[in-house]
Amino acid sequence: MGKVIDTGADLPHPPPLTAEQRKLISATVPILAEHGVTITTLMYKRMLEAYPDMKNIFSHSKQMRGHQPQALASAVYAYAAHIEDLTPILPVVERIAHKHASVHIIPSQYAIVGTHLLGAMSEVLGADTFNGDLYNAWETAYWNLAHIFIDRERQLYEAAAWTGWREFVVEKKVKESDEITSFYFRPKDSKPLDPYRPGQYISIQRFIPELGHYQNRQYSLSDASSPEHYRISVKREDGIRTVKSSGELDTKDAGTPGWMSNLLHATLHEGDTVELAYPFGEFYLDDSSAPVVLLSAGVGLTPLLSMLNTLVSSETKRPVSWIQAVRNSRVHAFKSHVSSMAKANPEQVKTAIFYSSPVEGDVQGQDYDFLGRLDVDKVDRSVLRLDDPSAQYYVCGPEVFMAATFKALKTHGVDGSRIHAEVFGAGANPA
Template sequence: MAVAAPISPEHIAIVKATAPVLKEHGVTITTLFYNNMIAAHPELKNIFSMSNQTSGAQPRALAAAVFAYATYVDDLGQLSAAVERIAHKHESLNVQPEQYAIVGKHLIEAVAAVLGDACTPEIGEAWTAAYTALADIFINREKQLYAAHENWQGWRRFQVQQKVPESSEITSFYLAPEDGQPLPSFLPGQYISLQVFVPQMGHMQPRQYSLSEAPRSDYYRISVKKDKGKKPEVPGLISNLLHENYKEGDVLELTAPAGEFFVDPKDGTDKPIALISAGVGLTPMISILNSSVNSGSAQRISWIHGVHNTEVRAFSKHIHDTCAKDVNNNINATFFVTSPQQQDVQGVDYHFTGRIDLSKVDPKTTLFLDDPRAEYYTCGPYLFMRDVEKYLISVGVDPKRIHLEVFGTGDE
């Protein structure tokens, strides 16, 4: 992680001492912060998910992040993974250095407004210093990330080349650059940010989607679930727009691939990997799997996937075909189905009923628990990923070998 600008011991002591107060009033502060900042700078609506603003997920997530920062302000190494994840997200949204000053101004003002007289000049000064130090970390790291894509800055126009249904819920979009220039490669597991105009809002809205194919120079592929939403009256805004309104030939905008969740081919292919996903969480796993197969690797790969039923499961034929073509039996697939359909055959269409339960699979051939080099990648609902992580740790897997793809706010 980049080195922060020095914060005085006095400022550190004040920030840590006020952490409990920030935790108590955190959501009130962050809600006021977002409301005031976006009212003063409506152009920032194009960066923030307004759905997460409406639901309160974004203020809750920021409140938790502010409390974590206050807690570890004297030991920022504890936050390195979170900082890296957020820096990649900022890069994908084309966040610029000058925007940190806007955020800092409104955040400190919100702290002062909520705490009232309790926010003394000393507290305000300490938090301003702490924010400035954190902003410097992000600005410097994001500068490095932008430099890696020096030939692609900001939003780039792409055309929907193909639109292919993968299941009753998931459709793949093949996106080709409108300018016809070769696309940069990416690391399998990474994502792109996509932005579209939302008529009912009157402005652009961004979302992140994992790339669901091995790197290519002519197109990127994303596979999008038509999201009914947690509440039927609030369906997934962008996913529904893509499914219903965008057809082949239409144009949308992307930023360069980003994300700290990936398998780096340079790490070698001698380490077995377990790809554990639920629902549409299989999209980065497809990229990882296809990249390994395309490279001719003999890497041992375990594909573990869970869905509600086989009708909604994407890429089933592709997974079966990939395993069948693997003459060395280095790739194996295990399917969990909560509610098998009448025509499904156990052992073919699925292996276990119910949600993913790693205690049911073979600990050696499927989870590679006898190999201390094995790496574990999981993607799906946040609580599902935490359960996977908890189980793997309980059976002796080093947490450093467990990788979670946390999109959005981690509030699910």
């Protein structure tokens, strides 16, 4: 833990692309559409064989399922498709830069990726095709983009209280529902924590002996900033094995989404030491005085809960609506917390709760307001703050939920610039 920042001064610094080079890049867009995933799959295979330490950075499950190659292929394609004007992809660049900073990507690693990406392009497209001017154009394009990331990530590192990994102790482990458990982490060195922006996330790193390398995951901070601790609230996924009866880790499901989260549930206990990164993330509460509407489904509530707690504890008393979709009371995390908050602050906080599968004992009008999935059309305009053209909307949950909610809000006249969506990955905002 410290502030060691690699500036990348010894890396190639090519000039901007020429008009002819941009034409060459644009001409490869159809080829990337057809062969992009093949190229990036080969790139990752070769790179991780040559540099096994890079496995400490990349998600094992995303590699196993092909999500990492697909994400990189999409990014390369988008870069080529917008080579004449990068403005449309800058929000994605910002999102990726924050993710890179959260796992402490350093400039020298861009050289490794560049070598293997260009090598994979040459093999897949053929050395007779990918050579000369085309190769030079792509090499220049790669380093132009790499330096956009390097420069932005350096800014993020310079603004952070520390870079790399810092040791924390699990102070508390609290069950919030049948699926979600909160972990409270206090810094092992007892030094106070800097405030973060409500909505941001931290990375947690753990060594997995059975895999032979570290794995990291990002979890939204689920509470308002505290100088004493961080809190994350993690969902456990059913049917994913993490520990054998012998006590050894079971890595058979390590390629399954949620394996790392289940591992935290099963093996991370109060008093344990973990390594965390500084908070990052471009999805956070704005600083205006405009009303805020928070719409969540499932564990997507976590970054929005940080926003809610921050708003209610602040002196501004900014109006806020909490609109949440859950299956039933058994998995309704922070139910009493949000309810108590709304009752204590009736002029500031409005709520609307949807249950899709109520269980025995769940009472409409008491435990929840609406039956079914979250439907914006059922929510009162005053709760949605639709009559205030400055209201800001924050949406988090499964991709299908976010896309449907985004579309519904736009149908009600909410401009897309006022809708902010948290995407757990490197994709674009739903539209």
